[in-house]
Amino acid sequence: DVKVTQSSRYLVKRTGEKVFLECVQDMDHENMFWYRQDPGLGLRLIYFSYDVKMKEKGDIPEGYSVSREKKERFSLILESASTNQTSMYLCASSLDRYLTDTQYFGPGTRLTVL
């Protein structure tokens, strides 16, 4: 079974803090994704990566950056957290660089920025 793990289930941070969200997949998948999920807005893509050290912007990259130093690990960074970044963050991975590949999601990190 594909397993995508996220470092924290719940996180509370203060405005202006630097926040790191970690994601690890154990199936040697090429692609990794970061989404945020908000009620009424569905899943919105923040960043994705097709390879180590490679990244592409999604729909809402502002205020975020990412890092992929190893194939299995994809980190989302909030350089200076703001209250409007309070959300559920979901990491996903897929086997290949085909959008028809199944995306496997982690359980999510619920981030609250005070």
Added chain:
Amino acid sequence: QQQVKQSPQSLIVQKGGISIINCAYENTAFDYFPWYQQFPGKGPALLIAIRPDVSEKKEGRFTISFNKSAKQFSLHIMDSQPGDSATYFCAATGGTASKLTFGTGTRLQVTL
């Protein structure tokens, strides 16, 4: 061009009834339409997917109906069960798209 509109936002169905969730898309280049199911506290998981070369795909109690001319597709859950209570997301991709575009989600509650 990249939007996928999903309705309803929430749905309450009695056990044994049929749940129907609808999605509409704009980009005629889209050619892959998956549905993801998300239980509380879990990430979404692929439920069923369809390509536009068929008008219907069935897997157990779950059926996708696809209407290419109307640019619409829907998920039907037959004999809905309380265990089907979850949030459902439709999605679409294809053509020059570089990502899956998700709908806004439907929260389904199946009551006893």
